[in-house]
Amino acid sequence: MNLLAFGQTGQVAQELSRLGVQTLGRDVADLMDPGICAALIADSDAQAVINAAAYTAVDQAEEDEATALAVNGTAPGSLARACAAKGVPFVHISTDYVFDGSGMQPFRVSDPTAPLGAYGRTKLAGEDAVRDSQAAYGILRTSWVFSAHGGNFVKTMLRLGAERDKLTIVADQIGGPTPARDIAAACVRMAKDLAADSSKSGTYHFSGAPDVSWAEFARTIFDQAGLTCAVEDIPSSAYPTPAQRPLNSRLDCSLTRDVFDIARPDWHAGLSAVLADLGAV
Numbered sequence: 001m002n003l004l005a006f007g008q009t010g011q012v013a014q015e016l017s018r019l020g021v022q023t024l025g026r027d028v029a030d031l032m033d034p035g036i037c038a039a040l041i042a043d044s045d046a047q048a049v050i051n052a053a054a055y056t057a058v059d060q061a062e063e064d065e066a067t068a069l070a071v072n073g074t075a076p077g078s079l080a081r082a083c084a085a086k087g088v089p090f091v092h093i094s095t096d097y098v099f100d101g102s103g104m105q106p107f108r109v110s111d112p113t114a115p116l117g118a119y120g121r122t123k124l125a126g127e128d129a130v131r132d133s134q135a136a137y138g139i140l141r142t143s144w145v146f147s148a149h150g151g152n153f154v155k156t157m158l159r160l161g162a163e164r165d166k167l168t169i170v171a172d173q174i175g176g177p178t179p180a181r182d183i184a185a186a187c188v189r190m191a192k193d194l195a196a197d198s199s200k201s202g203t204y205h206f207s208g209a210p211d212v213s214w215a216e217f218a219r220t221i222f223d224q225a226g227l228t229c230a231v232e233d234i235p236s237s238a239y240p241t242p243a244q245r246p247l248n249s250r251l252d253c254s255l256t257r258d259v260f261d262i263a264r265p266d267w268h269a270g271l272s273a274v275l276a277d278l279g280a281v
Helices: 011-018 034-043 065-086 118-131 153-163 180-196 214-225 254-260 267-277
Strands: 003-006 022-024 048-051 090-095 137-142 166-170 202-205 230-234
Touching: 003 011, 003 034, 003 180, 011 022, 011 180, 034 065, 048 065, 048 180, 065 090, 065 118, 090 118, 090 180, 118 137, 137 180, 153 166, 153 214, 153 267, 166 214, 180 254, 180 267, 202 254, 214 230, 214 267
Parallel strands: 003 022, 003 048, 048 090, 090 137, 137 202, 166 230
Antiparallel strands: none
């Protein structure tokens, strides 16, 4: 199946490229100019389109929400409408940040959204635009993405863990670390299934298992990488950031399993693969 993906340098986009998906970078497909991006879809022979491009600078979005909204909100709607006109499905990656992080239960797809900050608001706007596009679509909300590419928590921990004897890590934010490789595979599977059956259109959740805190995740990274850095648990209040992070990022992924037969990935195995890619084991 001929798939086209927007995004080229991001974590998921690089994993899509590994799977043989054609990816488009900002040099030819700048989401700040959605008209050009829509034209690329119209002129392509793609049988499905995946949007793996986004404005992901969560803290910076608090000061530059207009740019974040253009990339995360306006552009996905334009891409989805182009897919609708072409009669091909559109898969769009979203985030747990559309929720407020309250409670301790995993968020279901049907739960009310209530973003805490600009990043979540702009991603929610993108979801709404995709739903309104008339395209066959799959919105895939995910969390805590990591890979051997770009900047992410795993690579930061490896660097700091090699430099220091102890780190203080937030322990009251709980979620599912998700390997970018598994997100890419899930997007490809969804695109193929939606091309065959548009009735599967909808919003879905996908995150790694089991759910852990950032502190617990850090300990596992150090253990697998053979680093002796100790981890001290701290509350989020001890590590203030411009954008408020959700305390509860747990996602109920049962609908994704039931509709697409995609199970939550074991992030321990994904971490091992990433560390091997990085030569850290």
